[in-house]
Amino acid sequence: MTNVFVNLPTTDLDRAKAFYTALGCELNPQFTDDNGACVVWDENVYFMVITREFFSTFTDLPIADPTRTLQVSVAFSRDSREDVDAIMAKGLAAGGAEPRPAQDYGFMYSRDLNDPDGNSLGFLFMEPRAAEVGPEAYMAEQAGVQS
Structure with missing residues (x-):
């Protein structure tokens, strides 16, 4: 079995958590802190909604602005x-x-x-x-x- 983790940058973590829970997702509190939240889509699909600042520590490339690209x-x-x-x-x-x-x-x-x-x-x-x-x-x- 493969689990899928999709990392998404956010400028407002609380807003992102509210949005995804409004879609019916749950948050996994064990993997949620001030840097990001683990959004459980289903038993095999998870979104890691991560502050842009913390997200940038995962790569040396620039983080795209999803409102423009x-x-x-x-x-x-x-x-x-x-x-x-x-x-x-x-x-x-x-x-x-x-x-x-x-x-x-x-x-x-x-x-x-x-x-x-x-x-x-x-x-x-x-x-x-x-x-x-x-x-x-x-x-x-x-x-x-x-x-």
């Missing part, structure tokens, strides 16, 4: 389109921003959410059949059903 976008699947919209509503209410309109590809529905620091999160629902046969075959099947 996209370095990475972390995407999470959801069980339905409604689940995508529900988590987006929570994120927007907690101070996040939606940088562009929802994307509906027929086989997949996705929305992007920037946390208050500008870090990019994506939420998507893909039709299970599309994941099985691929998007083109799924869309062809759907066209045949509608004919």
